[in-house]
């Protein structure tokens with residue numbers, strides 16, 4: 648039995664579908680507030696709970712051999728802090744997994760997770776990784792680049808903004824480089840990691856085949872939906888006070904200073920280990936954005 652946490656998320660949904668196609672017995676760990684309908688029907692067991700709740704996590708892990716942990720947050724909202732979700736949540740999973748003698752954990756993390764990262768987001772991701780690395784349980788940690796595909800948080804968000812307004816303010820002019828990977832390629836890498844018996848306890852960078860500047864990726868998105876976009880540079884020093892105000896006064900600010908800091912840094916890597924260890928053959932961004940057709944006028 649494979650337990651997928653974060654199963655209603657963008658990556659989790661694709662992964663659950665793929666695991667079902669491979670006929671794995673799959674259990675999804677959902678919050679009481681999660682929309683189970685997003686999993687698209689039968690074939691998956693459901694365990695209810697929150698990663699912060701040890702009893703619920705223990706119950707969900709009962710009888711499980713492999714865990715794919717896909718819970719993560721980009722914005723701190725509703726009492727969910729990076730420390731609670733990326734560190735304590737992972738600790739809860741590892742504690743329960745150890746007690747239940749789970750054979751393998753696959754943790755989805757992010758490119759740039761490191762102890763001295765500029766953002767708490769990336770530092771807490773590293774702390775979560777460390778808990779898994781020191782768990783004594785066989786594990787694979789996948790550090791993902793930005794992920795795209797139908798219903799993603801990246802290409803769809805920019806497509807909706809561009810349709811509304813072609814003038815796009817970008818911190819640092821969108822010069823930072825990204826290396827987007829398609830969600831189906833991520834799902835393939837995870838399934839590969841689940842099935843493999845060849846390597847153990849690896850942390851692997853997983854990204855698309857080409858590094859592009861954020862502004863060029865946005866131009867490509869605009870091209871696919873038949874719009875023009877005119878990105879212009881906003882200095883981080885100017886953006887941060889406005890965003891700080893939004894974070895303070897809006898109940899749900901759509902952006903945070905952490906996100907600005909993250910977007911100002913390159914998030915690229917060498918994918919040769921992912922090719923060797925996970926059989927990754929990433930599809931190019933430009934050839935895999937048909938999901939954006941819905942945004943064309």
Ligand SMILES: NC(=O)c1ccc[n+]([C@@H]2O[C@H](COP(=O)([O-])OP(=O)(O)OC[C@H]3O[C@@H](n4cnc5c(N)ncnc54)[C@H](OP(=O)(O)O)[C@@H]3O)[C@@H](O)[C@H]2O)c1
Pocket residue numbers: 652653654655656657658659676677678680681682696697698699716717718719720727732755756757758791792793794795800801
């Ligand atoms: N998408 C990307 O571009 C990207 C890039 C790099 C790394 N990653 C990492 O990959 C993982 C999956 O990303 P994603 O894009 O699929 O994220 P997502 O769409 O935001 O989904 C997050 C999932 O976590 C669940 N969740 C949140 N808080 C929870 C809690 N306290 N207890 C239990 N479940 C909780 C959510 O449940 P609800 O349905 O109830 O909200 C949802 O299923 C994350 O760790 C993310 O950081 C993603």
